Amino acid sequence: LAKTTQPISMDSYEGQEVNITCSHNNIATNDYITWYQQFPSQGPRFIIQGYKTKVTNEVASLFIPADRKSSTLSLPRVSLSDTAVYYCLVGGHGSGNTGKLIFGQGTTLQVKP
Amino acid sequence: DAGVIQSPRHEVTEMGQEVTLRCKPISGHNSLFWYRQTMMRGLELLIYFNNNVPIDDSGMPEDRFSAKMPNASFSTLKIQPSEPRDSAVYFCASSFGIQRELFFGEGSRLTVL
Numbered sequence: 001l002a003k004t005t006q007p008i009s010m011d012s013y014e015g016q017e018v019n020i021t022c023s024h025n026n027i028a029t030n031d032y033i034t035w036y037q038q039f040p041s042q043g044p045r046f047i048i049q050g051y052k053t054k055v056t057n058e059v060a061s062l063f064i065p066a067d068r069k070s071s072t073l074s075l076p077r078v079s080l081s082d083t084a085v086y087y088c089l090v091g092g093h094g095s096g097n098t099g100k101l102i103f104g105q106g107t108t109l110q111v112k113p
Numbered sequence: 114d115a116g117v118i119q120s121p122r123h124e125v126t127e128m129g130q131e132v133t134l135r136c137k138p139i140s141g142h143n144s145l146f147w148y149r150q151t152m153m154r155g156l157e158l159l160i161y162f163n164n165n166v167p168i169d170d171s172g173m174p175e176d177r178f179s180a181k182m183p184n185a186s187f188s189t190l191k192i193q194p195s196e197p198r199d200s201a202v203y204f205c206a207s208s209f210g211i212q213r214e215l216f217f218g219e220g221s222r223l224t225v226l
Binding site: 034036041042043044045046049087101102103104105106 | 117146148155156204206216217218219220
């Protein structure tokens with residue numbers, strides 16, 4: 001299972017772009033990279049998923065270098081409501097993958113006014 | 114879509130009592146996951162099912178914990194007997210296929226006195 005490492009916490013200000021990097025040195029060929037967001041008293045919520053290069057949706061971008069040993073979640077122009085814990089998960093889609101999705105410690109993002 | 118439904122939302126019980134947590138996954142989803150979250154240990158995967166079959170229960174803390182999925186629309190997590198250290202928020206999540214986007218319920222907050 002690919003282990004992930006993220007910064008424990010980050011601070012930002014409203015309107016800034018935030019980049020959170022996750023290391024996953026032993027990522028497997030079939031593994032995808034998925035990011036979740038969790039607010040207090042709620043379950044985690046899917047943000048974005050990717051395999052390689054760049055993926056963008058309406059809330060975030062995900063940058064994955066060619067070696068796929070790390071990934072960066074980019075949140076454009078954060079607001080106070082983006083204050084949350086962000087988790088990076090690594091897991092595969094191919095046959096034979098066990099589906100064991102393990103959450104790491106996550107990154108607590110604090111957005112200040 | 115109603116999303117993943119968990120019950121009860123809150124439960125307070127005394128040490129030694131049996132606790133049963135319930136989960137209704139999203140219709141059509143065939144993978145179901147039980148997680149436990151505490152401040153000290155973060156989000157821990159307890160067990161997950163694929164097509165109602167338990168695939169990996171290595172995260173279940175001990176024999177006091179058991180989980181079942183009698184059909185595609187219902188799962189239970191039982192703790193018997195409960196202990197104060199079992200106090201946590203228990204999340205159920207479902208997905209369409211292993212390693213796909215997880216949809217989490219709102220969680221069941223358990224307090225064992």
